[in-house]
Amino acid sequence: MRMSNEPKKRDVALVVDDSPETLRLLTDALDGAGMTVMVALDGAAAMRIVDQITPDIVLLDAVMPGIDGFETCRRLKRDAGLANVPVIFMTGLAETEHIVRGLEAGGVDYVTKPIAIEEMLARIRVHLGNARLTQSARAALDVSGRFLFAVNRQGGILWSTPQAQKLLSDHPGTHLGDDFRLPPSLLQWLEQARGKPKSQAASLPDNPQLRLYFMGQLGANEFLLRLSKESGTTLPLEFTSELGLTTREGEVLAWLSKGETNRDIAQILGLSPRTVDKHLEQIYAKLGVENRTAAAAIATNATRRNS
Numbered sequence: 238m239r240m241s242n243e244p245k246k247r248d249v250a251l252v253v254d255d256s257p258e259t260l261r262l263l264t265d266a267l268d269g270a271g272m273t274v275m276v277a278l279d280g281a282a283a284m285r286i287v288d289q290i291t292p293d294i295v296l297l298d299a300v301m302p303g304i305d306g307f308e309t310c311r312r313l314k315r316d317a318g319l320a321n322v323p324v325i326f327m328t329g330l331a332e333t334e335h336i337v338r339g340l341e342a343g344g345v346d347y348v349t350k351p352i353a354i355e356e357m358l359a360r361i362r363v364h365l366g367n368a369r370l371t372q373s374a375r376a377a378l379d380v381s382g383r384f385l386f387a388v389n390r391q392g393g394i395l396w397s398t399p400q401a402q403k404l405l406s407d408h409p410g411t412h413l414g415d416d417f418r419l420p421p422s423l424l425q426w427l428e429q430a431r432g433k434p435k436s437q438a439a440s441l442p443d444n445p446q447l448r449l450y451f452m453g454q455l456g457a458n459e460f461l462l463r464l465s466k467e468s469g470t471t472l473p474l475e476f477t478s479e480l481g482l483t484t485r486e487g488e489v490l491a492w493l494s495k496g497e498t499n500r501d502i503a504q505i506l507g508l509s510p511r512t513v514d515k516h517l518e519q520i521y522a523k524l525g526v527e528n529r530t531a532a533a534a535i536a537t538n539a540t541r542r543n544s
């Protein structure tokens with residue numbers, strides 16, 4: 238086997254702490270472990286550094302003057318290029334409240350001071366390995382042609398494949414950018430879908446043709462979704478008009494004809510179950526039927542005639 242003569246790339250660690258003693262301790266330890274070390278005395282200095290170079294891992298003091306570690310982490314994570322860089326908090330505060338704050342800000346781990354160097358190095362190796370696996374998986378997804386993206390608990394976009402970006406860009410009014418947020422109805426759907434083993438689906442409120450499928454949880458605050466463009470999810474406009482149905486009523490009836498339950502229809506269309514019930518009451522009255530089976534039969538026949 239031919240051996241490469243290229244030197245192994247050194248991982249870059251950014252250490253952010255206002256304590257000279259801690260900086261000296263960590264710089265010596267990380268350099269000894271074969272890493273390139275950059276240091277910052279506060280959050281503002283850390284932000285200036287990451288404007289010039291992207292670290293592989295960040296070790297961040299939680300309590301600092303000026304911009305504290307929690308806010309620094311939040312600012313780092315807003316940058317798409319840094320969103321997947323693992324952040325380990327260093328803190329002398331072992332209270333659960335501070336640990337939770339660090340994790341909610343985007344940290345992946347925490348260590349308490351005084352720092353045990355061997356433990357710190359072990360944690361760094363684990364998180365660097367996880368980050369590399371994640372990057373490799375996402376690179377594979379990018380070339381697989383799959384319509385995938387991930388969001389956090391707040392519904393904010395974390396990453397997406399080029400295919401998902403294109404599918405959404407082809408539909409006016411939908412833009413999967415840095416400011417993308419799932420609407421409240423889909424956040425509620427995501428919370429429900431997370432507790433179910435079966436892949437659940439819902440539609441984007443402004444684009445019923447685009448359905449979201451929950452594929453699983455990738456991390457503590459990372460949820461994988463798949464996009465799909467569905468056809469035949471509405472009745473023909475001519476038929477809907479003839480029956481005196483509104484566009485929304487036509488959508489409800491179309492999904493009913495596909496065997497979806499009222500609760501499923503509510504999730505798909507981003508409505509409340511009560512609203513779906515009211516739509517169905519109006520549909521039954523306009524069609525002159527008494528139950529969903531009869532209504533579904535009319536919808537199915539209409540779709541066949543117009544296909």
